[in-house]
Amino acid sequence: MAIMALNPLARVPKPHLHFSLSIPHRSSSSSSFSPQSILNPSRRRRAASFMASASLYHKELAAAKKAASLAARLCQTVQKAILVSDVQSKADKSPVTVADYGSQAVVSLVLKMELPSESFSLVAEEDSGDLCNDGGQDTLKRITKLVNDTLSMDGTYNITVSEEDVLAAIDSGKSEGGPSGQHWVLDPIDGTKGFLRGDQYAIALALLDEGKVVLGVLACPNLPLGSIGNPDKDASQNQTGCLFSAKIGCGTDMQLLNGSTPNRIHVTTIENPADASIFESYEAAHSQHDLSSSIAQKLGVRAPPVRIDSQAKYGALARGDGAIYLRFPRPGYREKIWDHAAGCIVVSEAGGVATDAAGNDLDFSKGRYLDLDTGIVVTNKKLMPSLLNAVQDALKEKIQNAALL
Numbered sequence: 001m002a003i004m005a006l007n008p009l010a011r012v013p014k015p016h017l018h019f020s021l022s023i024p025h026r027s028s029s030s031s032s033f034s035p036q037s038i039l040n041p042s043r044r045r046r047a048a049s050f051m052a053s054a055s056l057y058h059k060e061l062a063a064a065k066k067a068a069s070l071a072a073r074l075c076q077t078v079q080k081a082i083l084v085s086d087v088q089s090k091a092d093k094s095p096v097t098v099a100d101y102g103s104q105a106v107v108s109l110v111l112k113m114e115l116p117s118e119s120f121s122l123v124a125e126e127d128s129g130d131l132c133n134d135g136g137q138d139t140l141k142r143i144t145k146l147v148n149d150t151l152s153m154d155g156t157y158n159i160t161v162s163e164e165d166v167l168a169a170i171d172s173g174k175s176e177g178g179p180s181g182q183h184w185v186l187d188p189i190d191g192t193k194g195f196l197r198g199d200q201y202a203i204a205l206a207l208l209d210e211g212k213v214v215l216g217v218l219a220c221p222n223l224p225l226g227s228i229g230n231p232d233k234d235a236s237q238n239q240t241g242c243l244f245s246a247k248i249g250c251g252t253d254m255q256l257l258n259g260s261t262p263n264r265i266h267v268t269t270i271e272n273p274a275d276a277s278i279f280e281s282y283e284a285a286h287s288q289h290d291l292s293s294s295i296a297q298k299l300g301v302r303a304p305p306v307r308i309d310s311q312a313k314y315g316a317l318a319r320g321d322g323a324i325y326l327r328f329p330r331p332g333y334r335e336k337i338w339d340h341a342a343g344c345i346v347v348s349e350a351g352g353v354a355t356d357a358a359g360n361d362l363d364f365s366k367g368r369y370l371d372l373d374t375g376i377v378v379t380n381k382k383l384m385p386s387l388l389n390a391v392q393d394a395l396k397e398k399i400q401n402a403a404l405l
């Protein structure tokens with residue numbers, strides 16, 4: 001692969017490294033700095049930590065946004081012309097499409113090209129196993145064409161990748177992650193079932209550093225700019241395709257996928273659970289709808305649940321379209337880190353909280369799976385205590401009812 005042929009101008013900007021704390025000049029119009037505040041160690045520490053987090057992971061976030069946006073273009077091309085032959089079934093019978101593979105290859109290639117000097121570890125959902133089996137050749141050809149078309153669409157990469165490059169790019173996602181070092185975490189299409197229905201899906205990409213999620217990007221090609229909880233009459237809000245991005249300590253932004261100025265977003269401020277609306281999986285197989293309806297009843301929630309696919313739920317919650325996201329897989333199902341890492345930081349940097357059903361933080365440092373208690377609950381900080389009480393009551397009730405049968 002001719003990486004050397006890349007246009008260097010296409011590289012993401014270098015980080016602004018302003019780690020040193022210079023003492024500002026006092027001016028008569030500037031009231032925020034006084035000799036005391038300059039000398040105040042805690043204020044200096046806060047300023048230093050703000051400036052450090054603003055510049056930290058800057059080029060990684062820019063690379064992640066570019067990778068996810070390009071992968072979203074590939075997915076959009078496929079979704080417009082989805083063919084039955086494009087859909088395969090994995091061993092666990094879950095669907096996987098040429099777009100899942102193509103998206104994973106694009107993200108892997110773009111990250112490596114944008115961040116050539118960094119060591120690269122990727123924990124991603126797909127692998128090339130089925131593409132190497134008999135009958136996989138035609139699919140691989142189609143994926144390779146899609147990947148090349150997508151990279152050339154961008155106009156900044158002067159490369160042509162081979163089928164072997166595509167297989168290698170997909171299989172670079174086999175990392176085990178873990179508590180040390182940096183690892184990218186990718187769901188190339190989250191909500192493949194939604195993607196196949198023409199509904200919501202997301203390209204979800206996050207970076208782990210020493211076991212913590214430090215940045216996340218969600219590209220949601222079918223998500224309207226306006227609220228999904230309360231559709232807007234304003235036509236500009238009906239544009240679709242949103243890109244959410246969050247970096248630790250720096251908040252969450254949203255912009256149009258096809259380009260617009262990023263806007264800072266926040267979770268809802270509602271405090272009365274009765275006014276909340278609840279997001280959950282469209283697929284009853286992914287989350288027990290009876291449990292969320294029992295929780296809603298205990299909280300006095302009036303609105304019917306909003307059922308949508310993918311981590312678009314985290315994005316929509318981060319901008320306040322709804323107040324609560326509930327996810328209760330059947331017992332025995334093990335959640336994967338790529339289904340939550342990007343969504344989690346998008347919500348937490350927007351002022352929300354994501355925990356397991358017992359109120360523990362989600363731990364992304366354990367490898368490819370999340371070890372957690374029963375389910376995942378997401379909301380704002382005010383609603384979380386009453387939500388967790390309702391969750392515990394509903395879970396106890398479900399166990400008692402099952403014992404009576």
Ligand SMILES: Nc1ncnc2c1ncn2[C@@H]1O[C@H](COP(=O)(O)O)[C@@H](OP(=O)(O)O)[C@H]1O
Binds near residue numbers: 187191194
């Ligand atoms: N039985 C199950 N219980 C819970 N989640 C499941 C599941 N089977 C698949 N999933 C996961 O649910 C994700 C979709 O979540 P949602 O319901 O919020 O759209 C899927 O992501 P993929 O589509 O990336 O495979 C898949 O990882």
Ligand SMILES: [Mg+2]
Binds near residue numbers: 094095125192
């Ligand atoms: Mg899948």
Ligand SMILES: [Mg+2]
Binds near residue numbers: 187189191338339
């Ligand atoms: Mg997924």
Ligand SMILES: [Mg+2]
Binds near residue numbers: 188
């Ligand atoms: Mg997926």
